[in-house]
Amino acid sequence: MKKTRVGIVGCGMISDTYFKASQKFRMIEVVACSDIIPERARAKTQLYGVPSLSNDGLFAMPEIEIVLNLTPPQVHSRIAMDTLNAGKNAYSEKPFGVDAGDAAKVMALAQSRGLRVGCAPDTFLGGGQQTARKVIDDGWIGKPLSGTAIVMGRGPEKWPQAPFFYDYGAGPMLDLGPYYMTALVNLLGPAKSVTAVTTRGSDFRTLGAEVAEQYRDRYKPFDRYPVTVTTHLTGVIEFHCGAVITVIASFDVYKHGHRPIEIYGSEGSLQVPDPNTFGGPVAVCRKGDKEWHDVPLSHTYTDNSRSIGAADMAIALRNNRPHRVNGTLANHVLDIMLAFDRSSQAGRRVELGTTCERPKPLPLGLEVGDLDD
Numbered sequence: 001m002k003k004t005r006v007g008i009v010g011c012g013m014i015s016d017t018y019f020k021a022s023q024k025f026r027m028i029e030v031v032a033c034s035d036i037i038p039e040r041a042r043a044k045t046q047l048y049g050v051p052s053l054s055n056d057g058l059f060a061m062p063e064i065e066i067v068l069n070l071t072p073p074q075v076h077s078r079i080a081m082d083t084l085n086a087g088k089n090a091y092s093e094k095p096f097g098v099d100a101g102d103a104a105k106v107m108a109l110a111q112s113r114g115l116r117v118g119c120a121p122d123t124f125l126g127g128g129q130q131t132a133r134k135v136i137d138d139g140w141i142g143k144p145l146s147g148t149a150i151v152m153g154r155g156p157e158k159w160p161q162a163p164f165f166y167d168y169g170a171g172p173m174l175d176l177g178p179y180y181m182t183a184l185v186n187l188l189g190p191a192k193s194v195t196a197v198t199t200r201g202s203d204f205r206t207l208g209a210e211v212a213e214q215y216r217d218r219y220k221p222f223d224r225y226p227v228t229v230t231t232h233l234t235g236v237i238e239f240h241c242g243a244v245i246t247v248i249a250s251f252d253v254y255k256h257g258h259r260p261i262e263i264y265g266s267e268g269s270l271q272v273p274d275p276n277t278f279g280g281p282v283a284v285c286r287k288g289d290k291e292w293h294d295v296p297l298s299h300t301y302t303d304n305s306r307s308i309g310a311a312d313m314a315i316a317l318r319n320n321r322p323h324r325v326n327g328t329l330a331n332h333v334l335d336i337m338l339a340f341d342r343s344s345q346a347g348r349r350v351e352l353g354t355t356c357e358r359p360k361p362l363p364l365g366l367e368v369g370d371l372d373d
Helices: 015-019 039-049 055-059 073-084 100-113 127-137 171-188 307-321 327-346
Strands: 003-009 028-034 067-070 090-091 117-119 143-153 192-200 205-206 224-226 230-240 242-251 263-264 268-272 282-286 294-296
Touching: 003 015, 003 055, 003 100, 003 307, 015 028, 015 039, 028 039, 028 055, 028 073, 028 307, 067 073, 067 307, 073 090, 073 100, 090 307, 100 117, 100 327, 117 307, 117 327, 127 171, 127 263, 127 268, 127 282, 143 171, 171 192, 171 230, 171 242, 171 263, 171 327, 230 327
Parallel strands: 003 028, 003 067, 067 090, 090 117, 143 242
Antiparallel strands: 143 263, 192 230, 205 224, 230 242, 263 268, 268 282, 282 294
16 A cells, blocks of 8 residues: 655654654655754654655645644644645644634635545544443443543643643643543534533642743743633533533542543443543443443554554545544534533533534454554
């Protein structure tokens, strides 16, 4: 199969995962990179032998079919638009964007240009999430009725890059929510509405002993920095399938004992693994049982396989099929996440304006590196 050549825009920490993608997914070849800080791109040239260019230079390369957008969330939509206007397919790190209107423009442009859009997270293609999906699809717990999705902690308060995580475009929902919301849509299908209350536990947080370079003109170690986003979000998502899921996403919790995701059905209950990972465990308790029983993982990709979504887009281009980690899914997930604050501010249930199809599950028995039978 002819390799799909890709360019990387944004050479921060996450980029190494994508530069190394061709080691696992042979259908991908990274052929160029760029960054707003040229030194970062040149550093990747030294590591991986990939030419570093300006954004315009990268977009002008005729052999590039997919641009991997690894920039900060606040510019995801703008870089996606630039990519599509250059005639390239666009794949972004999560979240799909930070503004529903901008995300809609990306989708409209892609459709008008006949190009593809994709967006992480791709962890729902891991063996753990695919096994949980199979448990539901095979009827082990009957009809899904309700459930919980909970991601709570103190957040990255003292990280060198901490101010980023407490500013517009981040917070627990846009930072960690994509994993959980995407997993729920994979398991249950599209959502219908959100009812939520959101709060901010503190107006300030305190940095640790290190401060990232981009913040050193403003902060010193152990300085306080402002919190501009909601840091505790509690709500209920109603899905078109009839299931109602209680969600908590928080940076205001020191410790808790909840599982990441549980789905409760008419014939039993399902424990779903952390959707920020690729493996297990998966467990069920069916009608008549008193204890949870582990379910052996049915699918491949149980270790860290980040970039599998970009690889799926690459092979989908060659095999002329829909790609699983697609823009319609990511746009719907963004709509769900943004609806939490909208619902809280309005004091009412919010009907969602987007929808999507459940991504097609991966085939059983795949070899690592393959995504089609």
